[in-house]
Amino acid sequence: MRLSPISQLALIVALCAGSSPAWAAENDSAPPGESSASAPKTQQEIVVTANSRQELQDILSPGVVSVVYPDDTRGEHKALPDLLDQIPGVYVRRVGGTGGYTTTSIRGSAPSQVNIYIDGVPFNLSSETAADISTIPISNVERVEVYRGVTPARFSGAPLGGAINIVTKMPTDLSGTVSAGARSFGGRQFSGNLNFPLLGGGLLLGLDMERSKGDFKYPLIAARELDGIEFGDAEWSGDGQPNTPCSTYLVYQGIREINPLCQFPTSRRRQNNSFQRDNVLVKWRNENITAKYSFTYLNRYMPTLVYEPVGYSLVDLPAYTFPAVNLTEGSLAGLGVPYNKRRQQKQYQHEGALNWQERFGNLELALNLNLMDQRKRFNNYDLATPFGVGSRTALYRTTRYGITADASYTLGSDWDVAQLLELHVQHNWEEMRYDANNLINLVTGLRRGDFYQNYKRQLTNIQVQDTLTFRTLGDLQVAPIFRIEKLTGPVLGSQDNIFGPSSGNYGWKPTWSVSAKKKVGSDWLLFASYGTYNRYPNFYEIYGDGVYIQAGADSVGNVAPLLREHGRNWDAGLGWNGTIAGDLTGSFRATYFNRKTEDEITLFLTPVGGKYVNSGTTITKGGEFEASLKWGNRADLQLAATVQDGYYDKGTYFLYPGIPVGDRVAGKLRTLQHPGFTANARLNLHFLSGALTTFGEVKHTGRNYLGQFRGTGNLEDAFIYEEPLTTIDVGAHMRLPHGITVSGGVSDLFNAGPRQKMRGSQFAYHGYTKCDVLEADETGDYSCFDDPANAVTENYALAGNTYFPRQGRTFYVTIAKSFGAKDWRAVASPGIRAGDERNWTGFYAGGHIGRGWGRRNANEILVFDKRQNGVFGGQIDGVARFDSDGNFIDRNAFAPGFTGSGAALGSVPEDGVRSDKHKGADYGFRLGYDHQVGSWLFGVVGEWADFNLVDSVSGYALLTNIATQQALPPTSYSFTRHLKSGLSLRARTGYSWRGTLGYVTAGIIRADVGHAFSTTNTINAFEESNAGKHRWGHQYGGGIEQHIAGPLTIGLEYLRTNIKDGDYTVAAGVAGTTPIFTGFQQGLVGQGTHSPTDIRRSEPRYRIDSLWLTLGYRF
Template identity: 25%
Template sequence: MKNINGQNILAAAIAVSLGCSLTEFLPAAYAAPTDAAQTASNDADDSLMDFSLDAMTVEAKRPDWESKLSPGTVNIVRPDEFKGEQKSLPDLLLTVPGVHVREVNGKGQYTTVTMRGSTAAQVGIFIDGVLANLGGDTAVDLSTIPVKNVERIEVYRGYIPSRFGGTFMGGVINIVTKKPETTNVSLEVGKSSYGGKRGSMEITAPLGDGSLMVGTNYESSDGDFKYKNYAAERYIPSIKTYIAENEKEIVEFNNNNIDMLNGTLIKLSDEQVKFFKENNDEWEKYVKNKGENSLSNSIYENRYNFAKQDIDNKNFYKIEQQLIDEGIQQKYFDAGYDDNDWFTGVANDWNGNSFGPGIITPEIKDEIIKIYGDSIVQGNINEWTNKVNPENSPSIEAYVQKVKEWKQKLKEAQNAIRYRKYNDYEKSSTIVKWQNADWMIKGTYNKLERHLPDSVWGGDVKGAFASNGVDLYDKFYYDSRKQKQENMGLMLQNRQERGKLEWGWMIDYAYQDKKYNAEHILIENFNPGQDWELANTPLRAWSRYKSNKYTAQIDGGYKLNDNNMLDFLINYSNERMKIKGSNMDKVLSKENQNSLASQIRNKYDQKLFNIQIQDSITLDKAGSWILTPSLRYNQSQIIGYSDGKRFGDGYFGWIHPKDSQTNSKTTWQLALKKEFNDNLTVRMTGGTYYRLLNMAEIAGDGAGILPTPADHNGKGAIFPVPEEGKQFDVSAIMHNKLLGADNSTTITYFWRDSINMLQLERAGKDYWCYYNDNKGKATGLELQSSFKWDKFDLDLQLTYVNSKSYSQYTANGNNNGYSSVWSTYQPEWEGNLRITYRPSDKFSVFAEGHYTDEYFTSRGKASSGDISPYLSGMPVAELFVMNSGLKWMPQKNWQLTVGCNDIFNHGPRAKILSNITNIPDGYINPEFPTQGRTYYVTARYQF
């Protein structure tokens, strides 16, 4: 590595493992740029050679060293550069190439991030170097992480530095909170569309031999934005058809009954049929009359004549014996009927419907009446006459009711404009942080309250049409579902220097209390027989998940010689999660043992252990070649406990009072960097990955997701195994003059091959399991380019990802070999462009656009039939969102920002192209529509 003014820069290299800012070690001319885009483009362009130790001040927090020394791809985003723009963590991550943000439940709701075609679970989220992923969650919800008191967001892909414990196949995001330095007080308030409100206060001041920072933030939104329901619009032709069909049944009710009865229960001449069809009122009199000229008498006479075909059947008992001799009775019993059903069936068979034509003859009618009474015989006749009487026929009442229901659906569909219900949220956060040269103490508290919006698909893409009334009124059994979440954390860190060794220790405590409650349970249309499972499913009405996690870590750097710097990390964490919820303690009979209520898990433990070492080696005297190998040993033990009401021979026999699994493996990484000159640096990285699973993936969530069985009968206790993979990338980092501007450009090619990838599959009627069914490959390109003129800035990020996924169906012990499936929720192209114009020191105008290519939402790929392979993936149409704003600083300590997000209101118009069986081709909405055009204003004052 280079000497700078004769100084040896061991300090900067040590920062790789310590937490020290390069700006504290380098002369001002070599300090890292403060502009985010410039910093990001410089992610690996400077080299350092001669490792020696100079006097330095050690920071307890993580530094901005990645822009100089990270051996892999890293981007730095600084929230303060977007002051007043009301951007959330997901918004900021959209500016990073290779990163895709998925707002699963809509804006401000559950949000995840993927990298280079990974899954959300394959991305590690760290806050000040501490893993934020909790074992009970398959992925971190980005919408719950505040960024107001954050200095920078570090985004790593490919090679992951050893300072982050664990292996993550997609990448790592490290959120670094601000370091308190000078005395400062700042206030910020903002207002936005859809009832959005926000406010924040940050105070920093000296305290003892260090500095104290106190920050508090608040944000809320009503979230009732407007959108158009495309599924409802598409459903109109089908609804009209259903209405017409049922109305036709009503109009032609009498004529249809004439045709249905004639030749079976009665015998009419052609003239009589014609007369009755032309004179329906006469037919109705015929139906309602009693006596000789009546339908009831005609049915009896017809049956009587028909019954004469049977001979030698003189009494009821002979008939019964005949049926027994023919084996009919045994078949009856085999079908599950009992003696009472049998005798009633024989008695009712005098009209020859069940056992044959006219077995019970009128001659033995008296015998039947003696046993069962005349009501049995006459009741059968009455049943038929009532069916065809339009005044009291159950069938015509059903047609009338269906017409009424379908007309309501038509009204809903014709008015396809919806206002999103249950999309509100309220968030608050507080951070207290004290820091000096050696110590850091940090406490945090975050609170979230939000409703969970209903799916416009009704949980299934085919249900999008039947559920077109969502957001008009409550449709589902559990509605107005609310979530309350509290997170608390306490962190203590110390760093020390002893000769050639710089090291530190850290302990961290994290607590999460996540409550869910269905405020509104529909009971007026509840059918106890049909909806028993719905009403008795665990955790549907309410649940509470409480997690306590303790983490201890030792890490540091040791100078082996002038050209070798060794970084190390030892990390251990222990998390316990407890679950309570509705129907978890329900005592079920053995007949109902298939219900998940008897199989609930109420407690989980996860213990993680990581040992990681990394060596930075300068290969030449000029310091232009740097080799960085690393080794990782990662181990996880997960234990699931259950004290539920269990059956040893039950349907879920593979779930035991205590199930445990331990997984571990050693993996490696290697990075090589070559600095050709001041304008060009080339970097290559590669390695293997072994992603340890979380509790939710192995032990399930205690309700709809259960531990994976060997097969449906639960003869084994085979858990999923960790995901594995290999990755490689190569980058070129260039700094030049281009188009009259200072330009920094980074181009990266990446490749990743993954096996044992998890897929959630239905393993039974009402539960799902994770299986290691998938494997896949992803290749792609990342481009980031930054242009700086006197008054203009232009930042461009572009990502191309070509993902190929394959799946084998292993549920129920079957292995059908791998077949191609769609890679879901991963656009092939994604890009972001931002232009900033500064006409004066007091004004700046910005405009930005984000393009997301189409992507698939269903993994199944049709090979034949009515649905093409492309349409079977349910592709979301491409989307372009444009934002713009103005910043004005009338005084140095004042800033006013006004802006508009999604200027063209494209968000709510997002569409999915579908071709569902029996549904006409066209578009439907995404499962959770997103809000569109938003206006906002923010005022910021700094004392």
Template identity: 25%
Template sequence: MYRKRELEKKIVITLLLGLSCTGMGYAEKVSDGSDGPSFDLGTITVEAKRPDWESKLSPGTVTVIRPDDYEGEQKDLSELLKMVPGVHVRELNGKGQYTTVSVRGSTAAQVGVFVDGVLYNLGGDAAVDISTIPVKNVERIEVYRGYIPARFGGTYIGGVINIVTKRPSKPNVSASFGKSSYGGYKGSLQIDAPLGKGSFMLGVNRDQSQGDFRYQNYNNDEAVVSYQKVIDVEQGYIDSAYASAITTTFSALKVTEINGHTAEYYASNLAEWNTYLASNAAYSAAYDTVIAATSSTLSVNKIGSRLYSLSDYNISSNPKYTYVKESLSVAELAMVTPVLAYASASERAAYIQSMINNGTYTYADYWNLYVKLTSLQKLSYTYGVPLSNAKRLAAIEKYKSLQEKYGDGTRYRKYNDYKNTDVIAKWQDDHWLAKATWKEIDRHLPRSLMWQNSPSAVVDTDIPSFANARTKQTIISKEALVGRRDTIGNLEWGWNINYLNQAKRYKCENWKDLDKFYKWFYDTDNVQDMYSKIPMRKWSVYDSRRWGTSIDGTYKAGNNHMLEFMINYSDENMDVKGSGITDGTLETGYSSTNRYRTDYTQKLFNVQLQDTITLNKRGDLWLTPSIRYNQSEINSGKAVGWATNVGTPPEWMFDSIDQQDNKVTWQLALKKQINENLTLRTTCGTYYRLLNLYEIAGDGGSILPAPISSNSAVKSLNFPVPEEGKQFDISAIWNGRALGADSKVQLTYFYRNADKLLMLWRYGYDYWSYTNTSNGKAKGVEIQTDMSWKKWDLNLGATYLKASAARWNDSPAVGQTSADSYSVHQTYTPEWEGFCRLGYRPDKKTMLFGEIKYVDEMYTSYDKNIPSVQDSLTTVGLGIKHQFGKDFQAVVGCSDIFNKGPQLKVHEGNMTYNADYPLQGRTYYTTLQYKF
């Protein structure tokens, strides 16, 4: 009986490989359903949760990747998905850290990720972090674009990724060990054994890395120059008689408040004032770098506001700003003086715009003036009180020391380490499936090089800074699945019950040092423990628990219909805990409004039906309609906290949030097999992406529910509602001989129109909210070619994507009176993306392979007035595999051999700086694998 099942399995796999691809050896396997469904149920083999023949029931675009084809190459899920046309992977925090995936220009939240047919997306997450999903014990990865089969509950605008774990097979024990650059290590052990009437698999895997790679900080030189400015100014005060003039004018300011204190205060607290200068001067000067780097983000309104602020001190008479006035040229004074005549910032901005419009001055003229005024104001403020020569000499030595710490810009990435451990136990026979998994992720969270307003050159140094907070993240996930499948006549059906528990823990390991830094930075006892008193800063925990159940099946209704149905339900609860919130230490004083939610629930219900209809006697023309009903019910408990200066807080700020959304959507596909080589197909449909918990109810901190707009013209911009969209694609698949090779070429044109897209709006400086304030379109072409000769394999994939988007002109705040929109860039969406892999097999035991990946340049800001663009990236990898005998294999390789990842640049106007998170570059690896 056991041998019979094994024979059946081999026959089915062989048939699937013949239908789905022409690649051989290590070539990528692509399934596209081009040969049409066969309705002969016969004897089936259960693999994961679906029978193999059912994979032919998807009439849309689907790519299947088998990780074993790349065994030993130390590829994670993100690397495998980069090979799929239409898929873009964004390693937000760098390799091995938080990573998301989008499909055909979608957002990451619009992609559904399933493991063995069970939804992996959690309501408490913005999107699935695919870096947390191991692939060592995975049999295949299915990537669906366009038409989504009915077996996957929910409607996802981008697409669906289904990860199918391996089925226990014949008795087997295998182990592998791998090392790579930057402290990388991979180890695994898999045991397969017969158990009862089925087979049992146990897999244990470990993946870890220090991630301390070297890169060049492009802002470093400017930071060093900014410190040199401080040194020069201090030295200038020592050498110049101008210091005495400043002393005289400052002594006249007996009642003028500076930084909240009087001149008498500083006279009696000179030591404290000198300490403040020593600390503030460094950051004031270094901040010039950020101002310059973000110059194009400043609008005419901001220039007007800057000039308006000068009137607070009257640039023409206040002694404190004598330095500013005397530092302006005659031409610059001519630009400043008329602006000061206007009473408000908006009037000054209008005047500036009129001067630009009539050609008197250019935007660059005003921008250069803005930069100079900003710098002069800070210098005059910082050095408005004279220091003794001894203090100045000490400051000079301090800043020279800081320059030495900056060095030549060479950095080693800090807090970029991770340790991932996962265990899977799976038992399966011809009907039953039981699976349990445990996973622990232990990692630090690397800091962004453009973190808030801190100079990016400070990151990854030993210089105390907010940007060097050391945050530890631990994720522990537990999952269980039990299911059964049966065949009764023409009905193949099954059910499953699943459970998922995930605990995310965050801990700031150096919060005591940051408390000291705050006190040092502000030089006052009033901000003691300022960092750690901010809620959620010291530690936080997000516990999610979800259980679900599903029933689905396929019914052969006569010779021309194959019905597929699915009904599922899930109930998720998330609890939030954190310092300053649930430990009884919540305090006021850090923000105008304190409000946090600690309990969230979401219930999902899906009913979906699909019919594959054979339209002709030849059996080569199929129509596949599908209808879906999807529902979500979300509730968040009342917020805890209070308002300190807003009077009576609005109900939406503190009351519980309850929202239910539901809708019916449809899909339609038509497929025609022209001949044995050519198949044509087209699909279309509507989508309704149900929202996650924090998009509606907030995240327990800085994200709150959106306020309700009183304007009926924009009533859709109240509390967030699900995103909607329509899609269309058309494909041609050719399968045959070309250039002496077994070849397959798949060409697809796609189009999608999405409405009510969610975007974050910031309300003042208090909080952010999600609102449906955008819409977008995406169209493009995907092409994939797989060719296999006797000793060579070639895989090519490319995507052309043209995306456009628009957002509302005003935030949907209470009382909004306009719903005008304007065009924006779709960020981090490359226009071109491609992959090429070439394999050569000189003999049956050896394979040499090379890969090239290309990602086009991308906008990093949605604002079209900001020319902020990240460079294109081309990486090259090489490797060799060799089989020593029957059971032992060794792999040696190098990825990104030209070390392009750490060199990635972002250009904004004439400024150049690093990508937000540098990418790991040249990485050598070796893997040894033995099968017992």
């Protein structure tokens, strides 16, 4: 198995670390000395307040909460959506393949009504309709908390559906883990973390990576059903054979026509379904302060929706996948548009948080500063012609700053009525900026749609919770919560929206809730809650994206602002936790819930776009059940199930052309995308004193309604729905000596996912007549056609694929290694054990991870050598240019200009460019030797580094045919260099003081640089020279390095790399036996009057600045 860059670095990290056990511990108790005697008061303290998982679940919230632990399924290649499948009341909506866009619904809510938090900080952004949980890695997550119904006051906002809080791991003593795994369809996972003491606290460094091609097989279900259909028209078809969906007899031509689509196979392999996700987590904590930084990079392709009303489809056919598809040749050329284009999304997300907390007796205070910076870029590489704003490229940049203050006070802990008072105040500033191709109107020269370029809003939350415990009533707990929130912006009007006057300041809006729970005896628990809830529309719902979703306005252009969603939610239930018999223990919770939402926000789509509207009032009710059984250390079973029903009480959602669906259905109007029944069951069997664990897991999703309608004359409603899906997973985990765990298994054992069917959306119709057409034409007697009984229509309801087929049977294997602090005491050198940890003399090995910034050459151009003598300059002649008065300017063919921003996507600047990768994460490995003389150090280091940076320059030209002086079509020319990696040798010298080394370094590098040339010019011939991939350069920089524990060192290094890359040239000559000469072959050059012109970039050097975090192991 080939490891990715981050994976390989994580391996180095793990080889330099120690850890706790790799497999989830059987013992659920908290570390010694930590107690759950008091309820949690802040996000930071919750981590250490529970003696058991069950007790933690009881104290996290006054309402209903479930907790899942990623380490329990480590090695099974599960992502966050897979963990949420195990929780009742939660439904995960997946779009695309593994790693595709994924959202969550709680108790039948819309995904936009679910709040996501990471360590208590909101993850949802106003630029998105819902939080995409596929972007959140879990290898360094401690637990996932799901709150249904009441959400504690320590979480900002009052979500209609519920909340999910993802708690990342805390730094521990010197320890570490590393794991690597592979699975079917090109899937790979790699993760590692390192914990060590630093600056009076603990530091956690975490790395996580996942890759997948997602090229699984699936059947084209509707096409296979059509293949078995023969129409009942054999007697009247004309040749005595029945017509079929693939074969129709043409009476007048006297031939049988074959449907060209039927020649394609009905077994497909998913294309453009890959994804890559990398995450770096740095977290430091001491007794009072926690600082965290996280960076996530996502690169995924969005597969084509599998849908074709006639049953046959060109989706996922290699012959019709760009760029191989030929749209101009062959009888099937027209069928290739617009299938299987490469639509890519890249996302860069930075998150930072700084938290302080302090306890003053019964008073605890906390302050949190946080920020999030997210950049999302959409690229449609294979779109032949950009049809609108953002159709080829779109860029979303969202920045959010937040400040949160928390206070809690314990009052009367030994009184008959004890109180825990909590205050939570939060204020967020958020801004989204949008840019896209085709923003400039070529006719007017003005920017299109300036109302959706920049949005700002501020949100303030003030929340108070009082948890009262009545000792005299058997510890009855009642927790009222009062919230007020205010949204300033978004503001519609003036510069932001052309539709009308400003609005959008929603003022202070109150919500409240109250919950109660009571233990009955030692084993039983009764609980209930009631509350009101509130959600403001987000940027996307109000403004749209200027492309497919428009800002809200009525037919005459007046502003139609969205109202906030609001409603109420109540639930009640009971639970039990105790011993059944002997060492067989168990627990369960059963809950009934009921929610009413007013002014629900839904999407109204039309063929030319859509907008979000307030569609009415919905009601959702149902029940949840979760249970567990544990038979000593031999076996355990977890169960979860949900039954729910959602419908409109008043109002409706709309279909084009403004049809109110609620007025057209016979029964109740269902809410969509909420399965009526879901269930999950997992059985773990433990052998060999817990060293071997085998498991089986069953997941079931019931019928999922996607649409509801009633045709003319129908008495009953018809539905579009996905059929129920049941999958079975099996596998095993084996713990070996020396902290090694091997895991293996198969997901979806019976390959049910790709075969899941959708019904109600695909139909086959065939009409024919029982009359002889040729005879009627010959005799002129058409009376046969007047009898309605002779006109026959056959209808066939077909099952089809789901819009995005699920990946099926997937085999996987994972190996994990964990290290503890005791491992280093055994391997430390005698010198280190003796305490001489400040001496740097000796060999060392290590690696680095960091970020590189390539020089942005935005003003770079192309230069030309028309004499091929090595002298570049001058211009290429082309179409003549004149000023507004008709005066001649010049014949500069490249007058349309140059750009150093990327490779051209078309022939003119307005077509845009494929953006370069000027910056990105990089990693490397190093081996070196240092010699210390006194406090001075002299050494040499060899290093291999991966850069993966792309730098392009493009030029646009208007050439002429020299012989005829006729203008030729516009053309573009792009030079791209790809800095892949480099091997360097450097000297370094520095000064050591108390275990800290400061140094400078310099040396040479041999870089692996790939070159590419592309052009839309099909008239000339082009030949590359000096395209060899190796280039030489030099490096210099400096850094600081620190001994942290035993043989381990950590450091920070800055390095500048300069690479000489000016030899790559392209010669523009003539092509064919009857060449057309252009400005590239004009003039007295070379050996004749029509010799080629050499072209190269104007910038012969490539500069990269890098900032690296280094880790080393000294021998």
